[in-house]
Structures are given as structure tokens and as C-alpha cells.
Amino acid sequence: MECRNKNCIITAGQILSNMNYDVDPCSNFYKFACGRYGSGTGEIASVAQSSVDYVYVALKRLLESPTVTDVEDFDVVKSLYDACINYSGLKNEFSYSIETVRSLLLQFGIDTWPVIDIFYDEDTNLSVEERLAGLNLVGIPVAFRLEVIPEDNIPDSHILKLSPGGPQDTSRPPGDIRADQRLRSQMISFFLFLGASESRARKAASDIL
Numbered sequence: 001m002e003c004r005n006k007n008c009i010i011t012a013g014q015i016l017s018n019m020n021y022d023v024d025p026c027s028n029f030y031k032f033a034c035g036r037y038g039s040g041t042g043e044i045a046s047v048a049q050s051s052v053d054y055v056y057v058a059l060k061r062l063l064e065s066p067t068v069t070d071v072e073d074f075d076v077v078k079s080l081y082d083a084c085i086n087y088s089g090l091k092n093e094f095s096y097s098i099e100t101v102r103s104l105l106l107q108f109g110i111d112t113w114p115v116i117d118i119f120y121d122e123d124t125n126l127s128v129e130e131r132l133a134g135l136n137l138v139g140i141p142v143a144f145r146l147e148v149i150p151e152d153n154i155p156d157s158h159i160l161k162l163s164p165g166g167p168q169d170t171s172r173p174p175g176d177i178r179a180d181q182r183l184r185s186q187m188i189s190f191f192l193f194l195g196a197s198e199s200r201a202r203k204a205a206s207d208i209l
Contacts, residue, residue, distance in 0.1 A: 101194060115204040116196045184209055 020035025063081045132142045144162060151157040184205050191201035 115191050115200055116194045118200075180209075 018034050018037045020031055023032040023035050025032040063078050135142045147161045148158050149161050151159045187205040187208065188201045191204055192198065
């Protein structure tokens with residue numbers, strides 16, 4: 001029986017790479033067959049880690065195969081994977097998204113702000129009230145938040161909940177928010193996304209927090 005198909009060749013290569021030809025198979029067959037297992041990785045790899053690595057490699061091959069399955073969830077994951085590795089497409093999508101965000105700022109009267117506009121002039125731009133109104137128009141609840149939530153005491157009924165606006169983090173202690181490096185990183189990434197320089201983005205995040 002000849003080994004010609006792709007899976008057979010890959011498996012044969014894995015078996016051969018684990019063999020140690022310096023060992024006499026008649027004296028120690030185990031070391032002959034598996035003596036080089038884990039070599040070349042810097043450290044001896046555990047069986048569990050090798051199994052995980054194998055699953056990742058197998059999943060990668062499956063996601064990159066042109067085969068269309070009848071499993072809807074897998075096809076969705078495959079589409080997401082294809083989109084993630086399409087770097088040039090992502091760059092074009094980011095450029096489009098930046099222009100979309102900026103056009104929304106102008107369309108709803110939010111205008112711009114110092115983080116992304118080096119020519120920003122507070123005296124010639126919108127008032128705070130006008131900015132808050134514009135943010136509410138695009139669904140950002142600055143002053144207050146309205147939510148429809150289930151009523152726990154009455155089955156199959158809902159109530160309208162009115163709560164303070166702003167970030168969901170407002171219930172956290174101020175010191176905890178200022179120390180939140182994840183939030184700081186998200187702010188900086190968003191400012192850079194909109195075209196701000198790194199120095200302006202970091203300064204703005206520090207001023208806010």
C-alpha cells in the first residue's frame with residue numbers, strides 16, 4: 001500500500017520526525033520509535049499541549065479549505081475567519097469606517113473635538129448643550145438612559161427604566177476607573193482609529209481618566 005494522499009504524507013512525516021535512528025530498535029524500540037518526540041521545540045512538549053497544537057492545526061486547515069458544509073454555524077465561523085485574515089480588506093474597511101464616523105459627527109451636529117482636530121477652536125465650535133443633543137441623536141445616552149426591562153414581580157410584563165446616562169462604568173469607584181488599563185487602551189485605540197497622533201491620543205486618555 002503506497003502513501004500518496006495528503007493526510008497520509010502528513011501523518012508519515014509526523015511519525016518519522018519522532019523516530020531516533022541512532023538507537024538500535026532491537027535493544028530499545030520505544031526510544032527508536034519515539035526518541036525524538038518533543039525535540040526541536042526548545043522544551044519537551046507535553047502530550048496535552050501537543051494534542052492542543054494538533055487540534056489548532058487541524059482546525060486551521062478545515063477553516064481554510066474551500067469545502068462548503070451543511071452546518072450553518074461552521075460556515076459563519078469560516079466566513080469570519082476569512083474576513084480576519086484578509087488584511088488588505090480590513091485596511092479598506094477601516095478607512096471606510098473612519099470616514100463614516102466622521103461624517104456622522106458632522107451630520108448630527110457633533111462636529112469634531114481637539115483629539116483629532118489640530119485646528120480645533122473652542123470659541124468657534126458648538127456649545128456643550130449642542131454636543132450633548134447631537135450625541136443623543138446618534139443613540140449615545142449622555143444625560144439619561146431609557147431601557148425597557150422585564151418586570152420581575154409581574155410575569156410577561158415590562159417596565160421603562162430611567163437611569164443616569166454616560167458610560168456603564170459610572171457605578172464604579174473613580175479610582176478604579178482611572179486605574180483601568182483596559183479602558184485606557186480602548187480609548188487610545190479609538191482615538192488612533194479616528195486619525196489622532198499617538199501623543200494626542202495618550203494625552204486625551206490621561207485627561208479623561
